[in-house]
Amino acid sequence: MMAKTASPRLLTLPDIAALAGVQRAVVSMWRNRTSVRGAVVPFPAAVDVVGKVEHFALDDIVAYLAATGRGKNPEAAVDAATLAAPVAAGHESAELLLSLAVLTGADLASLSPAELVTLAEEVDQNDQFLLREAREQSWHPDLPGHVDELVAASFGAEDAFARLDSGRLARGAGHRGCAPELVSLVASVTAACRDHAGTGAVLDASGDLQFDQALAPHFPAVLINDSAGVSARRLRRRAAALQWAVLPEPGSVPIVRVRSLLGMATDDALLSADDVVVSLGPGDVAVVLGPATALTDALVGSAERARAETLRPGPLATALRLPRGLWKAAHRQSSAVWVLTQGTGRTEARLADLDGVDLDLDDLAADVAQALAPLTTSGPLPTEARTYRYLRPRALDRVLAGGQLVPRGTRAVRLHTADEHLETTHSAARELERPLPPLDTSVAACHALPVVRWLSLGELVNDKRLVLRQGRRIDPAGADPRGTVHVLSADGADADLRLDPFYARDRYARATWTEPGDVVFIEKPRPRAIVDTRGGSLVATPSRILRLADSAPVGPHVLAERINRSVPGSEWRTWDVPALSRADAEALDARLAEVASYRDELLRRERALDTWASALVAGVAAGSLALPSTHQQTASAENR
Template sequence: MRTLTLQDVADLANVQRPVVSMWRNRPRVRGELVPFPEAVSRRDGIERFDPDAVVEYLKRTGRGNNTEVEYDAPAIAVPDNADLEELVVLLAWRVLTGVELAGTNPAERARLAEEYDPDDRCVLTEIRTIRPTGAVLEYVDELVEASFGLPDALARIEQGRLYRERAVRELTGDAVRILGRVVTECAVFLGAEDMTLRADGSTVSMAVAAECGMGVTSKDRAVLRRAVITGAGTGRSHAGEISFVSAVGLDAAAVLDRADVLVLGLEPGRIGVLVGPASALTDTLAGELQQRRADVLRVGNVMAAVRLPRGLWREAHRQNLALWVCLGGAEEQRPYVTDLAAIPDLDIGDFASDIAAALAQTDVRAFRYARRIDRAGVLAGGPFVPRGARAVGLSPAGRDSHVERVHTITLTTTTPLQPVDVLVEASPGRLKLRHRSLGELRDEGKLTLKRGNRIDLAHATSDGTVRVLPADDGLALDPVDAERLYPHSTRTEPGDVIFVQKPQPRAWVDTFGGAMVAAPARILRLGRTADLGPQVLAAVINETATAGSEWPSWTVPEMSADEAARLEVALADIAHYEAEARRRVEAARELKTALIDGVAAGALTLDAQPTTPGVAAADH
């Protein structure tokens, strides 16, 4: 029997899984009652649904983002009790023979397997032993028909229900791209034609081979079957070969076992790439594990070690992975290391160039990310890749520029901050303190709401004059671009209050006007009859509005027009004081950074004498 789970329905409709649950709870569609199909069975606590009923439901309701559900449903509705690897075997047999499976018997399939796989490299033994049902045979044929080629058919199997039931999560696409670029750079270094990747049987190795567009060599029959299906090509071991080993998900002892086999087994001139947990490959180890890693490193074949950022392994996104790049017969005493977890914006091209230079064992070029380390410290018990390790950089500026930078910043930090004082005295007071909501003020015409616009911040320029609020980093657009790209955008007027509701309500006063407002920020514009000014309104929002509340519910106190005017002036002075204080705090931060950079570059010394004679005389 072929059925669909709720996750299968989500995959078929091209939506997230919670959306399907929402459909079940909301049976009315455009005024018509269209209930979600009833489950036809339950297996291991998971409801199963009839594919035809689901397809009819999706077509009738128009729900989902797939207009071809009737074509995709046969590929997603896997027969119950089907085995993933059995499906891969049958798919590989179909690729080799070009014969449809439906209607064939075991003898026919075995005879064709002997004809097209005479050396029994990937399918002959399995075809002789498996006994698939007619539903499974028909499913494979329908899968091929519904897929965009045979590689897509394999991808549908390995991304579907059977693979999910294994509860195995592989690496992310970013991780595969990084590994693929490393392997490609290794292939360029070897310079041999017809390069192949010796895969270890993991799905990671197959993904990397596909990323690089390389054929594979392997002793693992499952790998060879997948290579046949994807058209990656298979071959025998030869000089133009890179060994790839994945130790992701293994404990430290097993990781070091694989590292030992890879490093010791590399012939001179052969390259191997190992990926695994950083806790075993690059971080600090103790006891026997540390000694085992030291023994592996003493061989001298590890050319580069890289600590990768978090989030590259779906099974444990908070754990770091690491990779080794090894070269047989290198006898490298000072390998290159880098901690990419400390790099905010990785340029994968420059990183790959560092790997190539590490393989060449040259210091002729400058490295952007990697630097050499003394292997002796690692063998003695230290981490292989220290946290934050990166390339040794050249000083970006000369001595005079460091001095000028400090002098420029101190022009702000040495300027006295003008104090702010407010004269007050007691008044008779009121028996009742009345508040009015912004919603009331809007209904009375004293307040107008203007919405912001979606603005692509990539259009901002350093010399732009049209400000974009409420950006904190001074973003601005060129006036011509602003008018051309956003001709109907709302511009601010002097005294407008710009605000955001989430995550915490905040408000700013634009005293100049003419700015664009980037959504989700909005504009509150006070009318002539309003009893309060923009500074009062912004201050009330910032100090009293609670997180999660909506702007019409925010309240402002009532006060006389004279008091409101005087309060507006006082709040403007306080806002100016706050802005100047923030400017000095920011300058103090920049001064600390400038001093550290200048002293570290050897361009500054704090052992300096006052240059003003009066100051020097006062010291004595």
């Protein structure tokens, strides 16, 4: 009998981006740009289209990356097989087989379905986590071989599961997952909660295996409630494969409960968060991750009352508003974290908006630990044992008074010393000494048909592919030089205006706050536009906001570039943009984003140079700075 021929190993465009370590738009750019260091190297052609999704031969892609040197993954040839799951396979089946392979160490490709069931009987005789599924499942015939390759190319069992849970099969099952940065942040916050709870604290797992896999190794045991059914069996399966100790009941030890409410509607998320608060016992701590729209942003009506009723007894120790893009299923939405204890009459909460912050997770964990710790009483008044780097204390009654729970830009208060000339010059010098990143200016001739269709902004607004929002008149008397809420204007007139986040929330409660990717523009005296990549800012009238829908034919940087090239005196509705394909729009916007970043870097260096020169003059005049003599400079240069 002839041996069965394995199906060809295929990759989709998202697989190729993951393999190369680049964004999806970069791969689209490679397809259109065939010139590589003076040679023409065409991107491989798709070998199959399944459900309107192009699939490419793995060997062709590996050869292309090797020939062009493109991408950021020097191990692409080894990693490729881990991404080439059979097209029609299911994530649940792959996870089951991977668990079986890790638990037994067997090569699965050589075993028949009956032999695989026998293997499952050996490792799960009491049918607690795997045997039932092995008997009921039917899987793609090439899937056992893929699992063998996944195990062989991974750095241990944890890495193999992480690759599976972030790959195409997981995406196909609707598991979009979270960015690694979010997993690391939740792990750091949970570690601070574990240390506060004390020795022996156990983890009440979230049920989201991406988080549980990062958290469980740092706890002596994981609570798994078998009444949870299928999800409990899946968690037990992962626990068995990764050798986590499991407890059905916590006994008398404290519990750290972790819950993910991502993807829930606002009312459901608030109800689940309230259930977590009710479940907390003395010494327990909870970390709740959910949508910022429910946990930290402004609410109205019954939702606002429900959130206030949950938090009024004082369980909230910390609330963090996180940047957008960390939850892949809704990359335009921000997430948020609550740290909760049993309601103990706490009258203050510690808050922070971490969007746009240069984050040190160790310092964040220290802040959370301080927020959970009791106040010290060594002086006449209770005080904090340390100052916060990120968190800002706020009276609970003011937090629950309505509006945003965590106003945009909420950060720790910074105290400045009387003479900062030396630090200012050093900071500016560091900015000037950083190497300037290169700008990719390469282009190639394209023989495709030219774009002949242009759409006006008026058409796009009417079709709801663009949304227009008005700016607000901002009173400069409320400016705070240490404020963290930026006020934007397209012409830069308010570039230095900052507001305190709580003042901004109260004073401009009904204003539109920007989201990352918004285009801020002005019509007169000449068209000007900027892209707000940070979000969480206010816009000063007469500047206005254009917010792009997913169906917009261009990205924000292309839109801003077209506005900046519009004729002075023309009406904004007449300005136009090209109707590009999704791939071309993504690739062009990615390139213009690089141009904007390069331009911003040049402007930062110009400002740093001005700051350095100004601080130098002021410092020398004040006697706090001294310049080396010419002889010292010459000797230093010779020594170098």
